[in-house]
Amino acid sequence: MKKTVISLIIGLCIFSVHAQVKLWTLEECIQYAVEHNITIKRMEIQKNVAEVDLNTAQMSRLPDLSANAGQNWNFGRTQTSSGLYEVKNQGSSSFSISSSVPIFTGFRIPNEIAKNKLELQTATENLAKAKEDLSLNIASLFLQALFNKELVKINKSQLELSESQVQRTEVLVDAGKVPASQLYDIKAQVANDKVSVIQAENNLNLALLDLRQSLELEGNSEFDIFVPEINNVVEENISSVQPVSIVFDNALQVKPVVRAQEYVVESAEKTLQIAKSGYLPTLSLNFRYGTSYYHLYDKNFNNTSFSNQFKNNAEEYIGLNLNIPIFNRFSVRNQVRNARFNIENQKLVLENVKKDLYKEIQTAYLNAVSSQEKYKASQEAVISTSESFKYAQERYEIGKSSVFEFNEAKTKLVRSQLEEAQSKYDYIFRAKILDFYNGVPIKL
Numbered sequence: 001m002k003k004t005v006i007s008l009i010i011g012l013c014i015f016s017v018h019a020q021v022k023l024w025t026l027e028e029c030i031q032y033a034v035e036h037n038i039t040i041k042r043m044e045i046q047k048n049v050a051e052v053d054l055n056t057a058q059m060s061r062l063p064d065l066s067a068n069a070g071q072n073w074n075f076g077r078t079q080t081s082s083g084l085y086e087v088k089n090q091g092s093s094s095f096s097i098s099s100s101v102p103i104f105t106g107f108r109i110p111n112e113i114a115k116n117k118l119e120l121q122t123a124t125e126n127l128a129k130a131k132e133d134l135s136l137n138i139a140s141l142f143l144q145a146l147f148n149k150e151l152v153k154i155n156k157s158q159l160e161l162s163e164s165q166v167q168r169t170e171v172l173v174d175a176g177k178v179p180a181s182q183l184y185d186i187k188a189q190v191a192n193d194k195v196s197v198i199q200a201e202n203n204l205n206l207a208l209l210d211l212r213q214s215l216e217l218e219g220n221s222e223f224d225i226f227v228p229e230i231n232n233v234v235e236e237n238i239s240s241v242q243p244v245s246i247v248f249d250n251a252l253q254v255k256p257v258v259r260a261q262e263y264v265v266e267s268a269e270k271t272l273q274i275a276k277s278g279y280l281p282t283l284s285l286n287f288r289y290g291t292s293y294y295h296l297y298d299k300n301f302n303n304t305s306f307s308n309q310f311k312n313n314a315e316e317y318i319g320l321n322l323n324i325p326i327f328n329r330f331s332v333r334n335q336v337r338n339a340r341f342n343i344e345n346q347k348l349v350l351e352n353v354k355k356d357l358y359k360e361i362q363t364a365y366l367n368a369v370s371s372q373e374k375y376k377a378s379q380e381a382v383i384s385t386s387e388s389f390k391y392a393q394e395r396y397e398i399g400k401s402s403v404f405e406f407n408e409a410k411t412k413l414v415r416s417q418l419e420e421a422q423s424k425y426d427y428i429f430r431a432k433i434l435d436f437y438n439g440v441p442i443k444l
Contacts, residue, residue: 023226050123054116063101089297096290106280115270125260141211148204159193177399185403237431254439272339278332288317368430378420
């Protein structure tokens with residue numbers, strides 16, 4: 001009784017531990033990866049830098065303000081406050097505050113603001129692209145883990161079948177219907193099936209490890225995934241397999257890689273306008289207020305007090321400053337030429353991005369169609385091999401066939417089941433890739 005209670009307690013503890021293992025869904029894996037991925041965090045910092053650069057450009061419209069203070073000592077022949085030069089030791093202090101307001105900068109400031117806005121949008125789209133790429137990678141690893149889980153299930157079912165055949169073979173041997181060698185053969189098959197189960201479980205553990213590492217999960221807690229219910233793979237994903245032209249048109253509107261390069265082209269055009277501003281004059285409004293204090297180191301001289309000098313020596317200044325470029329050694333001209341070359345180059349990059357995108361969608365579509373047909377064929381193969389195995393099993397159990405024939409039929413069944421599982425998850429992944437290009441969130 002005591003041993004029974006202890007065993008029950010141990011069993012409950014083991015069950016409790018396993019019950020606490022979190023089963024991660026695909027959506028949870030993607031969300032966690034996006035929130036903790038180092039590359040994503042770095043790109044978020046780049047986006048923040050672009051926001052600061054935009055703020056800097058916007059603030060350049062404001063007037064600046066600076067203060068200045070100075071203290072000088074002159075020895076020997078120096079100029080006094082009266083303007084005459086005398087051999088005197090003298091000290092002077094100066095204080096000023098000045099400001100400058102840009103009135104016209106050849107449209108440089110508005111174009112710089114527009115350019116920085118486009119660069120911020122580019123950084124935002126690059127961040128979105130990085131998140132999409134990471135999501136697709138996580139989906140691939142997740143589906144690989146699901147595939148390996150199904151392989152474990154298939155191999156375990158085959159092991160159970162072989163073990164049950166050992167018992168039936170023992171009955172046949174005892175009845176004298178089959179030689180004892182067949183019992184040894186079926187036991188050898190059980191051993192081979194155990195090896196297959198071990199290998200399948202190891203592959204599953206490696207697949208889960210790859211997924212866990214991609215999520216950058218911390219700690220050594222157990223990790224497992226939730227197996228979603230997949231009833232009819234073709235019907236559930238048929239809406240994803242759309243013609244190439246439709247997917248491509250959608251991708252041009254939603255894919256960050258396209259929008260980011262479009263912003264780069266617009267930014268290059270603003271760079272051209274900034275360069276052209278070097279041809280135009282600039283106008284600024286300047287303000288200045290200053291005062292000074294002089295002290296003559298002479299006992300016979302009565303120095304005016306600091307407060308009186310601070311008030312009486314004050315000067316105020318306001319003025320306009322117009323700068324007209326006449327000749328700048330062709331630097332502006334060459335900047336404009338380079339800006340035009342850069343626009344042409346970025347447009348070619350955009351065209352190449354669209355061509356690459358179209359090729360990727362074409363490939364994804366053909367792979368999806370091919371995997372769909374392969375999955376349908378594998379389903380038919382499973383039905384055929386299941387019937388063939390059922391017939392071989394019935395013949396073996398009544399002693400009319402050998403272990404070799406039974407194992408051959410079972411091997412064909414297992415192979416067809418594995419091919420069906422592989423083609424199923426391959427088709428799901430190919431369909432999700434097309435969803436990816438359509439801008440549809442990846443989920444199961």
